[in-house]
Amino acid sequence: NDADHWERVLTEADIGCVRADGPSHVRFLHEDPQSQAIGFMTETQSDAFLELAPGGRYWRHAPIVKFSDTPCEAGKPYDGLGSHTASVLAELGYDAPAIERLADAQIVRLG
Secondary structure, three states: OOHHHHHHHHHHOOOOOOOOOOOOHHHHHHHOHHHHHOOOEEEEEOHHHOOOOHHHEEEEEOOOOOOOOOOOOOOOOOOOOOOOHHHHHHHOOOOHHHHHHHHHOOOOOOO
């Protein structure tokens, strides 16, 4: 008997059981009917990947949570480590010299 058989028999007997040797993670993300139905993966592009893929295009997880007042946008690209650090710190009240000091002390990384 194979894993599908035992999963069926045990599930029918009300015993929690699931086959654990299914497709690879990548294959699941891109080929599983449920992953496809919910749009789990989305294609995007980033200048950070221009040397790694044609046009910097790559696949990433799409938003899986839907908010009524704050919509998520699928396909937003990777901007690079620290790309938003200065703007977030500025919103928190840090001025440019203070942000530079934090970066110089390697407390934060700027993009």
